[in-house]
Amino acid sequence: ILNILHYPDERLHKIAAPVRQFDDKLQQLIDDMAETMYAAPGIGLAATQVDAHIRLVVIDTSEEKNALMVLINPEIVSAEGETTYEEGCLSVPGIYEEVCRAEKVKVKALDRNGTPFELETDGLLAICIQHEIDHLNGRVFIEKLSRLKLNRIIQKLKKNQHKTM
Ligand SMILES: O=C(O)C[C@@H](Cc1ccccc1)[C@H](O)SCc1ccccc1
Numbered sequence: 329i330l331n332i333l334h335y336p337d338e339r340l341h342k343i344a345a346p347v348r349q350f351d352d353k354l355q356q357l358i359d360d361m362a363e364t365m366y367a368a369p370g371i372g373l374a375a376t377q378v379d380a381h382i383r384l385v386v387i388d389t390s391e392e393k394n395a396l397m398v399l400i401n402p403e404i405v406s407a408e409g410e411t412t413y414e415e416g417c418l419s420v421p422g423i424y425e426e427v428c429r430a431e432k433v434k435v436k437a438l439d440r441n442g443t444p445f446e447l448e449t450d451g452l453l454a455i456c457i458q459h460e461i462d463h464l465n466g467r468v469f470i471e472k473l474s475r476l477k478l479n480r481i482i483q484k485l486k487k488n489q490h491k492t493m
Protein backbone atom coordinates (compact mmCIF):
# COMPACT_ATOMS: atom_id res chain seq x y z
CA ILE A 329 0.00 0.00 0.00
CA LEU A 330 1.47 3.35 -1.02
CA ASN A 331 1.14 6.62 0.92
CA ILE A 332 -1.36 9.02 -0.69
CA LEU A 333 -0.34 12.72 -0.62
CA HIS A 334 -2.90 14.99 1.09
CA TYR A 335 -3.80 18.52 -0.05
CA PRO A 336 -2.27 21.08 0.32
CA ASP A 337 0.96 19.17 -0.40
CA GLU A 338 2.97 21.08 -3.02
CA ARG A 339 3.91 17.79 -4.74
CA LEU A 340 0.27 17.51 -5.89
CA HIS A 341 0.99 20.49 -8.15
CA LYS A 342 3.89 18.84 -10.01
CA ILE A 343 3.34 18.11 -13.72
CA ALA A 344 3.87 14.40 -14.47
CA ALA A 345 6.35 13.36 -17.19
CA PRO A 346 5.46 10.99 -20.04
CA VAL A 347 6.25 7.30 -19.44
CA ARG A 348 9.03 6.08 -21.73
CA GLN A 349 10.31 2.84 -20.12
CA PHE A 350 7.93 -0.14 -19.86
CA ASP A 351 10.08 -2.01 -17.34
CA ASP A 352 9.48 -4.14 -14.24
CA LYS A 353 9.61 -1.05 -12.02
CA LEU A 354 6.61 0.38 -13.90
CA GLN A 355 4.70 -2.91 -13.61
CA GLN A 356 5.35 -2.96 -9.85
CA LEU A 357 4.13 0.65 -9.49
CA ILE A 358 0.94 -0.22 -11.43
CA ASP A 359 0.27 -3.19 -9.13
CA ASP A 360 1.01 -1.10 -6.01
CA MET A 361 -1.28 1.73 -7.21
CA ALA A 362 -4.12 -0.71 -7.95
CA GLU A 363 -3.78 -2.27 -4.49
CA THR A 364 -3.71 1.21 -2.91
CA MET A 365 -6.79 2.33 -4.89
CA TYR A 366 -8.85 -0.76 -3.97
CA ALA A 367 -7.83 -0.42 -0.30
CA ALA A 368 -8.72 3.32 -0.08
CA PRO A 369 -11.34 2.51 -1.50
CA GLY A 370 -11.43 4.55 -4.64
CA ILE A 371 -12.39 4.20 -8.29
CA GLY A 372 -9.33 5.98 -9.61
CA LEU A 373 -5.78 6.91 -8.64
CA ALA A 374 -3.11 8.99 -10.43
CA ALA A 375 0.63 8.38 -9.97
CA THR A 376 0.98 12.02 -8.84
CA GLN A 377 -1.08 11.19 -5.74
CA VAL A 378 1.51 8.60 -4.63
CA ASP A 379 4.40 11.00 -5.32
CA ALA A 380 5.37 9.28 -8.61
CA HIS A 381 5.38 12.03 -11.21
CA ILE A 382 4.80 10.04 -14.40
CA ARG A 383 1.71 10.02 -16.64
CA LEU A 384 0.08 6.85 -15.24
CA VAL A 385 -3.48 6.39 -14.00
CA VAL A 386 -5.36 3.33 -12.71
CA ILE A 387 -9.18 3.22 -12.75
CA ASP A 388 -11.83 0.65 -11.84
CA THR A 389 -15.45 1.81 -11.93
CA SER A 390 -16.82 -1.78 -12.03
CA GLU A 391 -19.19 -3.04 -9.32
CA GLU A 392 -17.23 -6.25 -8.77
CA LYS A 393 -13.89 -4.37 -8.56
CA ASN A 394 -12.42 -6.77 -11.11
CA ALA A 395 -11.98 -4.53 -14.17
CA LEU A 396 -8.76 -2.59 -13.66
CA MET A 397 -7.98 -0.03 -16.37
CA VAL A 398 -4.42 1.27 -16.80
CA LEU A 399 -3.97 4.48 -18.82
CA ILE A 400 -0.42 5.56 -19.66
CA ASN A 401 0.26 8.96 -21.27
CA PRO A 402 -3.52 9.49 -21.56
CA GLU A 403 -4.74 12.31 -23.84
CA ILE A 404 -8.30 13.58 -24.25
CA VAL A 405 -8.63 13.86 -28.06
CA SER A 406 -12.21 15.17 -28.00
CA ALA A 407 -14.78 16.18 -25.41
CA GLU A 408 -18.41 17.21 -25.62
CA GLY A 409 -21.36 18.22 -23.48
CA GLU A 410 -21.40 19.24 -19.84
CA THR A 411 -22.20 17.38 -16.64
CA THR A 412 -21.85 18.08 -12.91
CA TYR A 413 -21.05 15.50 -10.26
CA GLU A 414 -20.35 15.71 -6.52
CA GLU A 415 -16.69 14.72 -6.59
CA GLY A 416 -14.41 13.50 -3.85
CA CYS A 417 -10.65 12.93 -3.94
CA LEU A 418 -8.38 10.56 -2.03
CA SER A 419 -5.97 13.49 -1.64
CA VAL A 420 -8.66 15.72 -0.09
CA PRO A 421 -10.36 13.38 2.41
CA GLY A 422 -13.82 14.29 3.66
CA ILE A 423 -14.48 17.01 1.06
CA TYR A 424 -17.22 16.55 -1.58
CA GLU A 425 -18.13 19.37 -3.99
CA GLU A 426 -20.12 19.73 -7.23
CA VAL A 427 -17.74 19.96 -10.21
CA CYS A 428 -18.64 20.63 -13.86
CA ARG A 429 -16.85 18.58 -16.56
CA ALA A 430 -17.36 17.36 -20.14
CA GLU A 431 -20.07 14.69 -20.39
CA LYS A 432 -18.39 12.54 -23.08
CA VAL A 433 -14.66 12.15 -23.75
CA LYS A 434 -12.56 10.33 -26.37
CA VAL A 435 -9.24 9.29 -24.82
CA LYS A 436 -6.05 7.97 -26.43
CA ALA A 437 -3.60 6.14 -24.13
CA LEU A 438 -1.11 3.26 -23.89
CA ASP A 439 -1.91 0.13 -21.88
CA ARG A 440 0.50 -1.45 -19.38
CA ASN A 441 2.39 -3.17 -22.23
CA GLY A 442 2.79 0.08 -24.16
CA THR A 443 0.09 -0.82 -26.73
CA PRO A 444 -1.92 2.22 -27.88
CA PHE A 445 -5.71 2.14 -27.46
CA GLU A 446 -8.61 4.56 -27.78
CA LEU A 447 -11.67 4.82 -25.56
CA GLU A 448 -14.88 6.82 -25.96
CA THR A 449 -17.00 7.03 -22.85
CA ASP A 450 -19.44 9.04 -20.71
CA GLY A 451 -20.88 8.76 -17.19
CA LEU A 452 -18.76 8.19 -14.11
CA LEU A 453 -15.86 6.75 -16.14
CA ALA A 454 -15.61 9.95 -18.21
CA ILE A 455 -15.68 12.06 -15.02
CA CYS A 456 -13.03 9.87 -13.38
CA ILE A 457 -10.71 10.03 -16.42
CA GLN A 458 -10.90 13.85 -16.44
CA HIS A 459 -10.34 13.96 -12.65
CA GLU A 460 -7.24 11.72 -12.94
CA ILE A 461 -5.73 13.52 -15.95
CA ASP A 462 -6.12 16.75 -13.94
CA HIS A 463 -3.93 15.14 -11.24
CA LEU A 464 -1.23 14.40 -13.85
CA ASN A 465 -1.34 18.12 -14.77
CA GLY A 466 -0.91 19.14 -11.12
CA ARG A 467 -4.56 20.14 -10.69
CA VAL A 468 -6.75 19.16 -7.69
CA PHE A 469 -10.55 19.33 -8.12
CA ILE A 470 -11.15 21.80 -5.25
CA GLU A 471 -9.04 24.38 -7.10
CA LYS A 472 -11.81 24.63 -9.71
CA LEU A 473 -14.09 26.13 -7.03
CA SER A 474 -14.32 29.81 -6.05
CA ARG A 475 -11.55 31.31 -3.89
CA LEU A 476 -14.11 31.70 -1.09
CA LYS A 477 -15.04 27.98 -1.17
CA LEU A 478 -11.40 26.88 -1.52
CA ASN A 479 -10.34 28.99 1.48
CA ARG A 480 -13.18 27.54 3.58
CA ILE A 481 -12.08 24.02 2.59
CA ILE A 482 -8.44 24.73 3.50
CA GLN A 483 -9.56 25.97 6.95
CA LYS A 484 -11.62 22.79 7.39
CA LEU A 485 -8.69 20.57 6.32
CA LYS A 486 -6.38 22.36 8.77
CA LYS A 487 -8.86 21.71 11.60
CA ASN A 488 -9.19 18.02 10.66
CA GLN A 489 -5.44 17.51 10.27
CA HIS A 490 -5.03 16.22 13.85
CA LYS A 491 -7.87 13.66 13.34
CA THR A 492 -6.85 10.40 11.63
CA MET A 493 -8.99 10.65 8.50
O1 LIG B 1 -8.63 10.97 -5.79
C1 LIG B 1 -8.88 10.30 -6.79
O2 LIG B 1 -8.40 10.56 -7.88
C2 LIG B 1 -9.90 9.15 -6.65
C3 LIG B 1 -11.25 9.78 -6.90
C4 LIG B 1 -11.65 9.51 -8.31
C5 LIG B 1 -12.97 10.17 -8.63
C6 LIG B 1 -13.34 11.40 -8.10
C7 LIG B 1 -14.56 11.97 -8.46
C8 LIG B 1 -15.39 11.32 -9.34
C9 LIG B 1 -15.00 10.11 -9.87
C10 LIG B 1 -13.80 9.54 -9.51
C11 LIG B 1 -12.29 9.28 -5.88
O3 LIG B 1 -11.97 9.64 -4.58
S1 LIG B 1 -12.49 7.58 -5.79
C12 LIG B 1 -13.82 7.61 -4.59
C13 LIG B 1 -15.14 7.67 -5.29
C14 LIG B 1 -15.86 6.50 -5.37
C15 LIG B 1 -17.06 6.49 -6.07
C16 LIG B 1 -17.53 7.63 -6.72
C17 LIG B 1 -16.79 8.81 -6.64
C18 LIG B 1 -15.59 8.83 -5.92
Ligand SMILES: [Zn+2]
Pocket residue numbers: 416417418419459463
Ligand atom coordinates in the same frame (compact mmCIF):
# COMPACT_ATOMS: atom_id res chain seq x y z
ZN1 LIG C 1 -8.35 12.94 -6.88
